[in-house]
Amino acid sequence: xxxxxxxxxxxxxxxxxxxxxxxxxxxxxxxxxxxxxxxxxxxxxxxxxxxxxxxxxxxxxxxxxxxxxxxxxxxxxxxxxxxxxxxxxxxxxxxxxxxxxxxxxxxxxxxxxxxxxxxxxxxxxxxxxxxxxxxxxxxxxxxxxxxxxxxxxxxxxxxxxxxxxxxxxxxxxxxxxxxxxxxxxxxxxxxxxxxxxxxxxxxxxxxxxxxxxxxxxxxxxxxxxxxxxxxxxxxxxxxxxxxxxxxxxxxxxxxxxxxxxxxxxxxxxxxxxxxxxxxxx
Numbered sequence: 001x002x003x004x005x006x007x008x009x010x011x012x013x014x015x016x017x018x019x020x021x022x023x024x025x026x027x028x029x030x031x032x033x034x035x036x037x038x039x040x041x042x043x044x045x046x047x048x049x050x051x052x053x054x055x056x057x058x059x060x061x062x063x064x065x066x067x068x069x070x071x072x073x074x075x076x077x078x079x080x081x082x083x084x085x086x087x088x089x090x091x092x093x094x095x096x097x098x099x100x101x102x103x104x105x106x107x108x109x110x111x112x113x114x115x116x117x118x119x120x121x122x123x124x125x126x127x128x129x130x131x132x133x134x135x136x137x138x139x140x141x142x143x144x145x146x147x148x149x150x151x152x153x154x155x156x157x158x159x160x161x162x163x164x165x166x167x168x169x170x171x172x173x174x175x176x177x178x179x180x181x182x183x184x185x186x187x188x189x190x191x192x193x194x195x196x197x198x199x200x201x202x203x204x205x206x207x208x209x210x211x212x213x214x215x216x217x218x219x220x221x222x223x224x225x226x227x228x229x230x231x232x233x234x235x236x237x238x239x240x241x242x243x244x245x246x247x248x249x250x251x252x253x254x255x256x257x258x259x260x261x262x263x264x265x266x267x268x269x270x271x272x273x274x275x276x277x278x279x280x281x
Contacts, residue, residue, distance in 0.1 A: 022100025031077050033108055037115045039070045047049035052122060060121045067118035071111050078107050078147070095157070103150050170180030173199060206230045 019025050045053055045064065053061050081103065085091050091099060117136040124132055209231055213224045248254045255262050 005082050021086070022097055022104060023082050025093070026100055026104045027082040027086070027103060030075055030082070030107075033111070033245060034072070034075055037111045038068060038075065039067055041115060041119070042149060056121050064118040066115045071114060075107070078103060081151070081154075089158060091154070091157065097152050102146055106143045106146030106150065110140045110145070110147065113137075113140035113143065206232055 003234075041064070045061075053064075082100070085096075085099060113136045117133060117140070120129055120132065120136070207230065208228055210228050212228050245254065249256065
């Protein structure tokens, strides 16, 4: 189709015929694009699993897996949408081209940005990621917004086909009136004091952590920090502290006597290199 009237179609003729109908082309193209945002990412993760994804926080792997399956589901949905708009309830004329190309460009932009976002820890640290993540999110929102607008336009077009002209005119007036009356309506003010964050920790409860070597993340990686710093006391820090006490007690580094926990610094110059001190529970 598109080259039947050409005796010997060239490569450019075939490409032009291929992209002349964005709805039919889009259904095939999305299957190709899937290899970059779904299949390729899965294969890459499998190959570099121990080298990369087992050395970064599990949160990053969860983000990648979540994005992986969401991209696959929405991308499959666009293929079904292309088939519906092309074959079942077909669109014709310029509207067909506009809806087709906007769906392809918008959805693929969103899929590409979310893929890059999910893999961001490979090329950017958590401390320096904010500018990059901001652009990923903005562009992905533009892409998904375009896809949702296209879906809305297609649904309105279907309704226009199903409703007679008189009802359509009345519904259009009512819809326009509702849009105009609600456009720009500000959200009601909320008193910040009335919001209950339901915190289970005391935001004023902080403890000082002395300088030293610590295990960071879920993978047991060591990090050396040469200065004292403070952390908020939470259920997580409590559980981590309890695990530390259990391990230290098993190793003989601390002692518990009459409900009191005592420990020592190995390098302390007092009391024969063993200076015990009380650890508050």
